[in-house]
Structures are given as structure tokens and as C-alpha cells.
Amino acid sequence: MKVTINDVAKQAGVSIKTVSRVMNNEPSVRKDTFDKVMAAINELHYQPNAAARNLASTRSYSIGYIYDNPNAYYIIDMQKGLLDSCKKHGYELLIHPTNAKSPGIVDEVKELVTKSRLAGLILTPPFSEMPHIAEALEDMKVDFVRIVSGSTPSPGVHNCVLIDDFTAAFKITNHLLELGHTDIAFLCGDEEHSSSGERLAGFKAALTKHGLTVNPKYIVPGHYSFESGVEGAKKLMALPKRPSAVFACNDEIAAGALFSARLMNIRIPDELSIAGFENSPFSRQTWPPLTTAHQPNSTIASQAAELLFKHTRPNANKAQIQAQPVFIPELLVRESTSPLGGEQRGDQSAKP
Amino acid sequence: MKVTINDVAKQAGVSIKTVSRVMNNEPSVRKDTFDKVMAAINELHYQPNAAARNLASTRSYSIGYIYDNPNAYYIIDMQKGLLDSCKKHGYELLIHPTNAKSPGIVDEVKELVTKSRLAGLILTPPFSEMPHIAEALEDMKVDFVRIVSGSTPSPGVHNCVLIDDFTAAFKITNHLLELGHTDIAFLCGDEEHSSSGERLAGFKAALTKHGLTVNPKYIVPGHYSFESGVEGAKKLMALPKRPSAVFACNDEIAAGALFSARLMNIRIPDELSIAGFENSPFSRQTWPPLTTAHQPNSTIASQAAELLFKHTRPNANKAQIQAQPVFIPELLVRESTSPLGGEQRGDQSAKP
């Protein structure tokens, strides 16, 4: 039942030390020795004792995930992806919910790292966009991977997973344009989240490319919440010239806008098309279901973890790791958007 | 920065072993020695090293939380509560998302326990209601605490935290009755969740106590989802005699019902009162906000963890631990319910 490093050593006909070398990815182990040991490990289903490793080594075998996000669905998805990668590599995941706006947040993170002796950290917004956190972590020489909004890998910065909100927003806007809409409004998310800015930029770029000018009245500041969507839509519908389509910065805002429109007796999508962003379960629970952009959070998370493990691996050549995976959320057309003209024609719907 | 058991021993003027005894709640430590050690522990903010403990002891210091719940908010809240208790007692939390309906679920749980050497497990619905899981765990002599729906502690069964859905549902129904409603409908959740049954029972009991008979047409089977609420409300509103109030088994269903009613141009709460259950963020994002019952998930979770720790504590007298904490979700009146008669009078609203 319990297989120790000793058993593996015997099975492979090598010393304990050599098995340890293999486990820790140390250099100077010959190929065939390595294979022998690996075979023994697999045969016996050896799993190193994390406690012993943590205790003996200066290094640790757990990574942390700090979050402060009102969007529970997002967190759960992230966790799932992180957990998958951790399991695969024999790491543990330490989750740490906290308040990003607390004044002592940097110290809190530092304490978490030292106390739990973390090998690394996964940072999602808003933490991934807080320079002082990154600095503190770099000072402590702790590896971390940030998941951030961005389209082009920045040279020199290697510990990132990028989500190309720009392109995705461009695509959604394009979808709206193709349906014939020209008066399209944009409901912003929180200013301090770069994702909101990126999405807005993608939106503007699409309009410009279509030869349209951006109407500033159609750009409504707000934040990532249902209420903000309700308010935003209210403002838009009070305008002398109403837009025929609304692109909301995320599904919650879109749901709020949808609700608001309903209250004003505006038929969706006949009189107003609405698109969201994220493909949260939310977007399927509205009626009609929201056209949105699918963001594969679990996959993104596990990629981020993989990247982190490459760093934390003892003999990794850190300078070499340059890959910055880029994810482009995918357009998902559902019933909340339809061609301009009021009547529903054609079938642009997709089953959820 | 790093405080070891040694530092505490020195500070308290006792041996390492004695500190260990205090930490492990062993008997045969004199009161004043105990206090001295505790003082030192607090002064130095000593936190035992989980890895070392795991390694040295036959016991382990991590507990598991298995979940399979579509309700992300619920999980996040539970996690928060569990994490709090774990931190307090120096335990680690291992989270394990899985599929409750998978055929190999029992083996999966068993493997999780042995591989991660869990000290105990926290079970929430649906796992807490699966007899074969409880049996397997008992066979393995692993402690676990179940969070289940129920009003009265059952003698003999001690490892439970109860949520008194019955009483809470009774209260909600009562609130509706006090508003003058007599034609009240009930939208059920999933049959296999005992919470749904308990809530229905509470609903019926309240009606009966008020001298009303239960109209079977007003009891609509369904499941815990927005869609189910939409459908349920549709059915109810198609009835020759419409109910004047609807009690939905959870907030999602209620939100669905609300949405559905809106589409049929039924004014809420003037023409129809709607109440939910759970006080999920959901319930505040509808308009009007939902009257509901607040279920303090974080608190429930941390209580469950506390109970578990009492068990896993080495010198606990397991037979003695009989407490079955009972939580009664609290009525939270918001704008989705109003007195029968259509006009809003009085102010029964509460700020969220």
C-alpha cells in the first residue's frame, strides 16, 4: 500500500540517492538509469511523500492560488484547472481567499508565502495587475504566473498567460456589425481591470475597421455587475437615438442590461441585440440566452500551473522559458443577438 | 519569522514534548503548565508545521472537502468557512471536485482518503446523503461530518450538522400567510435532495397550521435551476385560479419564476409575491430583490469542521461528542413579496 523511495531503489537496482536524483530532475543521471528508475516508479505506483519532501527540502511542493473575485463560477473553474495540473505533477494546491483592497494585502501575501513555504503562486486579476504584489514576490524570489489580459507577448516578461480580450471583443463586435447593426453601444466593466480596457479597445477597433466612428455617448462606464448593466441600459435607452445593439463587458452586465430592457418593454433581440462576455452559467440562465465569448477558464488555469511548474522545477533554465500562451475567447452566438430590422430571420442560434 | 516548537518550549520553560502534548490536547498536562505553554504559543504566534506533523505522526493533519454542486456560490462559501477552521487548528484543506453520479465514486473517495492520508472528510449534499459513501468511510475508520437537511438531532448519529430547512420554510410560508396570501404555490427542487422535501414539508405544515388545505395543483415538481423556475411559473400562471404568491425552493428557481412572470407582464410583487431560499448573491441581483431565507454557509462549514476536529483530536472521547448543531436559515424580507391586494403598503423591505 505504502511505497517508499527505498522500494523503488530496490526494484530498479539503484541507490536511494539515484531515485531521489531522478525525482528531483537533477542532471547527471544517465538516460538508461533514468529509464530504469522511471519504470520502477511507474510499476510500483510510487508517489513521493509530500510531507517528507517538504520537510527535508528547502523547496516546497505546494503552490498557492489567491483570489478575490465576486464571480464564484470563475473561481471554481480556475480551481478545477489548477487542481488538475497539481495532481499531475504531485503538487498541492493551497487556496487563499482574501480581500485585494485591504491595505495590508502585500504583507498578507508575503506571509502566506513564507508560512506555507509556497513553491509558487498563481495570480489572477486583480492580483495579477498589482505591480507591488509582483515586486514583492520577485524580491522574495518566489515564482509566480500571472493571468492577464493582453494580446501580444511582451518580451522579457515570461511568467504570463495572456487572454486576448482585444481580439475576442473585436470578433463579437464584428458579429454585431455583420448582423447589420451600426449603432452599437458598449457597457464597460471596472476601469481598474485591464480586461475592460482591452475589450473596449477591441470594440473600437472593429467599428473603426468598418469605417464607423465611435459615438462617445454609446460608451457607458460602469463595473462588472448586474446592477451596472441595469443602469447602463437605462441610460442608453434614454438617449434620443437609441442603439440597436449593446455589447456588455461581461455576462453579468449583459444580464442586467437584458433585464432592464425587459422592464422597458423592449423586445430582445428584435428591438435590441445584447452580447456578453465570458460564457458564465449566467449567460445561459437569461432569456433569451446571451451571445457571448467563451473563456476556457479551466484550461487557462492548468496552462498557467504548467508554466509555473516549469519554473519551480529545480534545474529548470528559467531564462529559457519564454512561452506566453495566448488564449482567444471564442465567439458563441446565441439568441440574444439578431439581424437589424426587428424581424427574426434565419437561425443564428447555437445550442448552449 | 519561523517559530518552531523548540522556541515555544524555551519560552515556556518546558520540554519540547510538553509543548507537543499541549498542541495535541493530550491529557496529563497540569493546568498551570498548560497555561504557560499556551501563553508562549500565543506570544510567539506559533503555528505547527503541518509537514513535520504529518511525517512524524501516524495521524494526518489535512481534511478533505468533496464537492459536486452546480452552485458555485455555495461552494465558495463553504470553502471559506472550512478554510477558517482549518487555519485555526493548523489543518490543511484538500479540495476535491468530482462527479457524484460517477459509478466509481465510492472508490474514488476511498482512494482520496488513503492516498492523501486524510484525517477526515466534510460531506455536503449530495455526498452527505449517499449511504454507501458513509458506509465506506466508516469501514475505513475515517472520521467525517455530514451537512444535511434535518430539524431534529437523531440519537446515535453524531457526526452531523443540521440545517433546519423545515422550520425555515415554515417561517417563509408564514411570512406569506401574514401578508394575507392564501393561494400559495410551491416550486420544488430536485427530489433526490432531501432539502427539497424538508422545505416542502415546512411549507405544508405552515399552511395546515393556518387552517388551510394544501392544493396539489400548487405544488410543482422541478429541480434546482433557473429554467425549472421559468417552467414552473409558466405552469402556475396557466392555472384557472392563479396563486397570489409563490415559494420557490431556492433562489435560482425563484429568479426563474420572477423572470417568467415578467415576461407574462405580471407585476412583482403587486400581482404576485415570490420568495426564494438561500440568500445567494443571485437573490440580490434580481429586480425586485428576492425575499428569501439566509443560510449562513460559511458558518455552517466552519462548525462542521470544528466538529470534525473534535473527532480527529487524538484523545477525544468519541462517544461523548453528541452535539449536532442545528442551523435555522433566517427569514430575509425584501421587495419581492408584498401584502395581498396589489397595492404596496407599509414597508416590509430590508436592506440587503
Place this chain on the structure above:
DNA sequence: ATAATTTTGACCAGCGCTGTCATCGTTGCT
């Protein structure tokens, strides 16, 4: 063939804590 180099193993200490058992101090009793 010999030297230079790489790979491997033997050995030890030690991570921070717990389990065992011996020792010490206290109480109760005759």
C-alpha cells in the same frame, strides 16, 4: 593503455514533530 571525466553510491545530518519509555515529583496511605 592511461588520464580525465562523468555517473553512482555510501554515508551522515537534519527538517519539525510525535511515540515510547524512563524518570521525576506528588499525592495517598499505612
Place this chain on the structure above:
DNA sequence: AGCAACGATGACAGCGCTGGTCAAAATTAT
């Protein structure tokens, strides 16, 4: 007072592994 009996405390080994050092063995280069 004196001795047993017991409760409280401490000394010590060891959990499974890593990290270091050094020497032996195996390989490669010359």
C-alpha cells in the same frame, strides 16, 4: 514518617526524504 502508586515531564529515536561530501565505479577522451 515512609513507601507505594500514580500523574506529570523529559530524553531519545525515528518518520521519509533531501542535501552535502566524498570516494568508487563506469564511461569517455586522449
